Amino acid sequence: MEEKGVYLAIQTPRQVRKKPMYKNGMYRETDKMSDLICENYPMVLVMSRFGIALGFGEKNIGEVCRQNGVDACTFLTVVNFLVEEVNTPVENISKCLSIENLIRYLHNAHDYFLNFRLPHIRRKLVDAISGCPEDVAFVITKFFDEYAEEVNKHMSYEERAVFPYVRNLLEGKRDPKYNITIFRKRHDQIEMKITELKNILIKYYPGAGTNMLNSVLFDIFATEEDLASHTRVEDYLFVPAILALEKQL
Numbered sequence: 407m408e409e410k411g412v413y414l415a416i417q418t419p420r421q422v423r424k425k426p427m428y429k430n431g432m433y434r435e436t437d438k439m440s441d442l443i444c445e446n447y448p449m450v451l452v453m454s455r456f457g458i459a460l461g462f463g464e465k466n467i468g469e470v471c472r473q474n475g476v477d478a479c480t481f482l483t484v485v486n487f488l489v490e491e492v493n494t495p496v497e498n499i500s501k502c503l504s505i506e507n508l509i510r511y512l513h514n515a516h517d518y519f520l521n522f523r524l525p526h527i528r529r530k531l532v533d534a535i536s537g538c539p540e541d542v543a544f545v546i547t548k549f550f551d552e553y554a555e556e557v558n559k560h561m562s563y564e565e566r567a568v569f570p571y572v573r574n575l576l577e578g579k580r581d582p583k584y585n586i587t588i589f590r591k592r593h594d595q596i597e598m599k600i601t602e603l604k605n606i607l608i609k610y611y612p613g614a615g616t617n618m619l620n621s622v623l624f625d626i627f628a629t630e631e632d633l634a635s636h637t638r639v640e641d642y643l644f645v646p647a648i649l650a651l652e653k654q655l
Contacts, residue, residue: 431482431483431485431486431489431490432486432489432490433467433482433485433486433489434467434482435466435467435468435471435478435482436466436467436468437466437467438464438465438466438467439453439458439462439465439466439467439470440462440463440464442467442485446485446489448488448632448635449485449488449489451515451518451632452481452484452485452488452511454514454518455511455512455514455515455518456471456474456476456480456481456484456507456510456511456514457474457475457476457510457514458470458471458474458476459474467481467482476507477502477503477504477507479500479502479503479504480502480503480504480507480508480511481507483500483503483643484508484511484639484643487638487639487642487643488635488638488639492638492642492643493638493642494642495641495642495643495645495646496642496643496646496647497646499646499647499650503647505572505576505647505648505651506573506576508643508644508647509569509572509573511639512564512569512636512639512640512644513565513569515636516561516564516565519557519561519629519632519633519636520557520558520561523629523632524554524557524629526625527550527622527625527626527629528547528550528551528554530618530621530622530625531546531547531550531622532547533618534616534618534619534621534622535547535611535613535619537613538611538612538613539612542611542612542613545606546603546606546607546611549599549602549603549606550603552599553596553599553600553603556596556599557596557633560596563592564589564640567584567589568586568589571584571586572586572648572651575648575651575652575655576651578655580652580655585652586645586648586649586652587649589645590641590645593637593640593641593645596633597630597634600626600630603626604623604626604627604630607619607622607623607626608623
């Protein structure tokens with residue numbers, strides 16, 4: 407009997423096989439949550455975005471999820487999707503996936519980027535470049551602010567248009583003027599500004615390097631990678647799930 411789960415088509419030389427991401431992924435409900443975090447430290451952000459706090463002792467993933475009101479299937483689907491670095495749309499979305507939990511995860515990620523991560527980097531950046539010429543500091547800050555604004559516009563659209571649309575779908579209400587393909591087509595990449603900022607700092611920054619500036623640059627790289635992972639979850643997991651939901655209505 408075929409196991410139910412979120413399946414991803416993986417190309418092999420002779421055939422396409424289907425790999426269940428939830429039950430047969432790298433991590434399962436019976437694995438310790440602490441092992442997941444220690445072996446893949448970026449998953450601490452995933453855990454936080456699902457509303458799970460630290461201090462879970464020796465409990466396994468399933469126990470921690472249940473104690474925090476988190477759907478274990480959805481949590482593990484996202485975890486295995488990211489750990490296994492999936493770069494293609496997930497096929498055959500499992501019925502066990504909680505779209506509401508997935509929306510909460512994406513919403514909390516938006517809150518993290520817009521209200522914590524980017525403002526934190528900006529403060530460090532301003533401190534780090536305080537000793538360089540004023541015109542250079544202005545250009546660097548301007549590039550960062552333009553990038554942050556692009557991220558804000560990108561995520562605000564999802565909060566304002568996409569998530570309410572999906573919640574209506576979950577209630578059986580279909581908007582004839584909108585569908586998830588509209589979001590997918592306008593889900594543009596926002597990496598250009600941050601690439602320009604990195605180039606300025608790495609190639610053309612006129613002042614002496616400092617630990618603070620290096621720390622800011624490291625944070626920018628880490629945030630760029632985190633945002634790229636976030637976008638993959640939206641494009642290759644969230645969108646396919648909503649496409650499947652639309653077909654049911």
